[in-house]
Amino acid sequence: MTDLGFPIIGNSKLTKPLKNSSDKGLLLALTAIKIYGFPNIDDNILYINHSEPLKFESIINRELKFYNKKLKKQEEEIENLSLPSNLNAVKEHDPNYDIPVSYITMKKIFYGHTFSISRDTLIPRPSTEVLVDAAIETIKDFSLSKQKQFSVLDLGTGSGCVLISIILNCADKVKSGMGIDLSEPALKIAKENSVSLDVASKTKFMCMDFTKMHLSDQFLGLGSFDIIVCNPPYISTNDYANLNISTSFEPSMAICAGNDKYKCYEEIRNSLDQALTTKEHNGIVNENTVLIFEVGKNMEKGVIKIFESWKYLKSWNDSQESVRCVAFVKNKSNYTQ
Numbered sequence: 001m002t003d004l005g006f007p008i009i010g011n012s013k014l015t016k017p018l019k020n021s022s023d024k025g026l027l028l029a030l031t032a033i034k035i036y037g038f039p040n041i042d043d044n045i046l047y048i049n050h051s052e053p054l055k056f057e058s059i060i061n062r063e064l065k066f067y068n069k070k071l072k073k074q075e076e077e078i079e080n081l082s083l084p085s086n087l088n089a090v091k092e093h094d095p096n097y098d099i100p101v102s103y104i105t106m107k108k109i110f111y112g113h114t115f116s117i118s119r120d121t122l123i124p125r126p127s128t129e130v131l132v133d134a135a136i137e138t139i140k141d142f143s144l145s146k147q148k149q150f151s152v153l154d155l156g157t158g159s160g161c162v163l164i165s166i167i168l169n170c171a172d173k174v175k176s177g178m179g180i181d182l183s184e185p186a187l188k189i190a191k192e193n194s195v196s197l198d199v200a201s202k203t204k205f206m207c208m209d210f211t212k213m214h215l216s217d218q219f220l221g222l223g224s225f226d227i228i229v230c231n232p233p234y235i236s237t238n239d240y241a242n243l244n245i246s247t248s249f250e251p252s253m254a255i256c257a258g259n260d261k262y263k264c265y266e267e268i269r270n271s272l273d274q275a276l277t278t279k280e281h282n283g284i285v286n287e288n289t290v291l292i293f294e295v296g297k298n299m300e301k302g303v304i305k306i307f308e309s310w311k312y313l314k315s316w317n318d319s320q321e322s323v324r325c326v327a328f329v330k331n332k333s334n335y336t337q
Contacts, residue, residue, distance in 0.1 A: 029053055034042055074101050081107050081114060100246045111165040115193050120185035121159040122254040123251050128231055131294045131323040132165045134316045135229050136325060138290050139170050142226070149175040151223075153211040153284065155230035155268065157181050158254060160190030160203070165197045178222065180208035182253065211267035213284060216272035224277045224286040231294040232264035233257040261296065265306050273309065287331040 008143045035046040052060075102108045102123045108115050111132050117123060125270065139150055150173055154163035157179030167174045168295035177199075181187050187205045194203040206219065210230070213219055233255050235243070240256040272291070277283035285291075291310065295303050300323040304312050311327035318324035 005025060008331055025029075029327050031057055077101065077105075077109065081105055085120040099249045103249060108159075108161075110148055110161045111169070113165065113168065113197060115159050115161045115164075116189055116196065117159050118185065118189050119249065120183055120251060121189050122250055124159065124161045127318045127324055128162065128294060129165075129293065130137050130316050131162055131229055131231055132169070134292050134325040135162075135166045137316075138227060138292065139166075148173065150226040151175060152177040153225040153228045154179040155228065156232055156254070157190050157205065158183075158186050160193045160205070162231065163190075163203065164193055164195060164197055166227075166229070167202055168197060174202065177203045178225070179203065179205045180210060180213075180219075182207065182209055183251070186251075199201070205214055210266075213271045220275060220282045220284060221284060222284065224284050225289060228272075228285075228289060228291045230268065230292070232268065234264065234294075234296045234299060235260050240289050261299065262302050262306060265293065265303050269306055269309075284328065288329070290327055290329045292293050292325055292327045294325055295323060300326050 021090055029052055031050050031052055033046075033048040035048070036044065038044055038046040090203065100123055102117060103119055106117060108117050108124050111129050115124065135152070143148075150170070152163060152166055152174055154160070155168075157163055158181060160179050163177045163179045167177050179187070179190055181190070184207055187207060190205050191200075191203075194200045194205075208216065208219060210232075233253065234257050235255050237256060237259050238254070239261070240247075243255075260266075272285050275283045275285055277286045290313065291307070303326055303335060307328045310330060313327040313329050315323045315327070316325040
């Protein structure tokens with residue numbers, strides 16, 4: 001089968017691993033054979049057929065169940081967006097192989113609000129809502145000399161969904177929010193969302209490389225931020241090649257970190273450490289700034305080590321009980337839980 005160009009899925013010799021399922025075993029059933037040149041038989045062909053093994057039936061039913069679950073979720077998303085369910089592009093959509101339906105509707109519900117998106121922005125994930133939860137909890141618990149108003153900085157803001165969701169859910173406590181991103185088209189979408197969700201008066205967006213924040217006098221002149229949130233690219237090049245096909249439609253710069261999945265965390269740390277507020281210089285980080293990151297599965301220890309010059313604050317788990325977010329602060333004594 002390998003020589004014919006149709007390798008069998010599995011992890012045995014001469015097989016091909018299945019994306020996201022490299023640990024799957026070898027599954028092969030011979031259910032039909034045609035033998036040519038048999039005398040005294042119609043067409044000189046002998047047909048031998050056998051039913052599929054019962055194990056295969058259970059596997060097929062399980063896969064069909066997951067597929068139908070995806071379809072149902074997709075239908076619910078269309079319904080929640082109040083879009084016509086008979087849209088041809090949606091009606092014929094295959095969630096396993098086609099462009100994500102969110103890029104057809106150009107909308108995505110995140111943290112209870114509908115956001116505009118485009119092919120220039122990452123599709124907001126439910127797991128990233130944990131980052132919003134973490135920021136909201138931090139704002140509620142964080143006390144800085146009875147401070148009641150907070151400023152928030154979102155690194156790599158994309159559609160602005162994280163920053164805007166934080167502001168919407170802490171309207172009385174967040175005085176301003178800043179979102180930076182390398183993509184001008186993405187920032188255009190973020191600005192549109194800030195207007196449509198009525199937080200434009202509290203938000204600003206700037207085209208900026210989050211690895212070079214310390215080099216911009218204009219940016220440093222804005223003053224320090226109380227909360228900094230970030231969902232950086234943290235998928236390595238090797239892992240990126242094995243992601244679901246649907247992910248290939250999203251901007252790779254928002255997902256792939258290169259050969260080292262910790263690269264962006266290290267670069268952000270380097271930039272922030274050179275952007276400290278002192279008596280002599282303006283900066284975006286002061287001793288009370290809380291930094292909250294989204295992290296990939298089993299990455300929290302590596303990120304904590306990278307930020308050992310900061311003080312680890314706490315972590316938050318996602319629905320799968322994996323650590324999804326970690327927080328750091330420059331002066332832990334000012335944080336009250």
